[in-house]
Amino acid sequence: MKPKATLKQIAKELHVSVSTVSKALNDSPEISTQTKVKIQEYAKLKNYKPNVIGLNLKNRKTKTIGVIIPNILNSFFAKVFSGIEKVADQKGYNVIMCISNESLEKEVHTLEMLSNGTIDGFILSVSEEAQKLNEYNHFSEIINEGTPIVMFDRIAEGINCDKVIVDDFDSSYNATKHLVNLGCKNIALVSSIDNLSVGKLRAEGYLKAMHDSNLPINEKIILRLDSQTGLNEKIAAAFENNVVDGVFALEESDSVAALKTALKKGFQIPEKLSIIGFADGILASRRLSPSLTTVSQHGIEIGEAAAKLLINRLESKEENLPYETVVIKTQLKERESSRRIF
Numbered sequence: 001m002k003p004k005a006t007l008k009q010i011a012k013e014l015h016v017s018v019s020t021v022s023k024a025l026n027d028s029p030e031i032s033t034q035t036k037v038k039i040q041e042y043a044k045l046k047n048y049k050p051n052v053i054g055l056n057l058k059n060r061k062t063k064t065i066g067v068i069i070p071n072i073l074n075s076f077f078a079k080v081f082s083g084i085e086k087v088a089d090q091k092g093y094n095v096i097m098c099i100s101n102e103s104l105e106k107e108v109h110t111l112e113m114l115s116n117g118t119i120d121g122f123i124l125s126v127s128e129e130a131q132k133l134n135e136y137n138h139f140s141e142i143i144n145e146g147t148p149i150v151m152f153d154r155i156a157e158g159i160n161c162d163k164v165i166v167d168d169f170d171s172s173y174n175a176t177k178h179l180v181n182l183g184c185k186n187i188a189l190v191s192s193i194d195n196l197s198v199g200k201l202r203a204e205g206y207l208k209a210m211h212d213s214n215l216p217i218n219e220k221i222i223l224r225l226d227s228q229t230g231l232n233e234k235i236a237a238a239f240e241n242n243v244v245d246g247v248f249a250l251e252e253s254d255s256v257a258a259l260k261t262a263l264k265k266g267f268q269i270p271e272k273l274s275i276i277g278f279a280d281g282i283l284a285s286r287r288l289s290p291s292l293t294t295v296s297q298h299g300i301e302i303g304e305a306a307a308k309l310l311i312n313r314l315e316s317k318e319e320n321l322p323y324e325t326v327v328i329k330t331q332l333k334e335r336e337s338s339r340r341i342f
Helices: 007-014 018-025 033-045 052-059 075-090 104-114 128-133 137-144 168-181 197-212 231-241 252-264 299-315
Strands: 064-069 094-099 121-124 149-152 162-166 187-191 222-224 246-249 274-278 293-296 325-328 331-333
Touching: 007 018, 007 033, 018 033, 018 137, 064 075, 064 104, 064 299, 075 094, 075 299, 094 104, 104 121, 104 128, 104 137, 121 299, 137 149, 149 299, 162 168, 162 299, 168 187, 168 197, 168 246, 168 274, 168 293, 168 331, 187 197, 187 231, 187 252, 222 231, 231 252, 246 252, 252 274, 299 325
Parallel strands: 064 094, 064 121, 121 149, 149 162, 162 325, 187 222, 187 246, 246 274, 274 293
Antiparallel strands: 293 331
């Protein structure tokens, strides 16, 4: 007995999308007669049989949203999830949360597992590995199969879907300019997320602000890493071997590392060194002494916006609803690490 072909196999062999195969096999008027005949004959040749259970699941709304976050230890993602859950609950939707652990393989597996009728749509932030490899085909496949995706924070530029982002470039530019206005001239950049889209945008904002302020770019105090490995040592070396009077850190753990290292080195903060960091957590803002000036990303608002976009698309009667990109404005929250002392 010949093995049964799947929609994905047929689509791959004929170089068309899964959505096109599905529509052709269902005699959709959206597909040309020539393409329909070609796909239908090939499906028959390959012994394709529709999965009736799968079709029933697909056609039945589950009122469940799948959320994939890259890292459970990051307080920003916890806040985003809180926002998603709040709106989902108000609208009568359940939420399933999964963690990719920054793994492309796990991200792909989770998408495939949950898109088999378990959920109606996804809200996700792209894994570090997917961004590093620039590998986004798995998102296109899911969307082509009819399951909508809303991306937040870390997004895949080439994928057509709804997105929620923050003004990473502008907020970094403004935070750096704030340090300049405080009198800082030798501003260090600390990043352990340079392989992520948000890390690159934030670094570009810093560089533009330095350029526009006619301040020299000192490569020795620009620390752009892909991970936390060796970060503390590099920060310590930058402090020891260079004049530094300001620090802009691009992620919460980077901010904490910079502040703690500076205190160990005997810096008076903010009298001799001002520090600003991207952070949304309690640790950075309230539990450190001195308290840290932060660029707040408003994680709860991001989650709420993402959930509203997805539920609106799921419940819309409009066939080709245009995709939206919502930009959430960040906020500079000034605390003890950067207050003006004169």
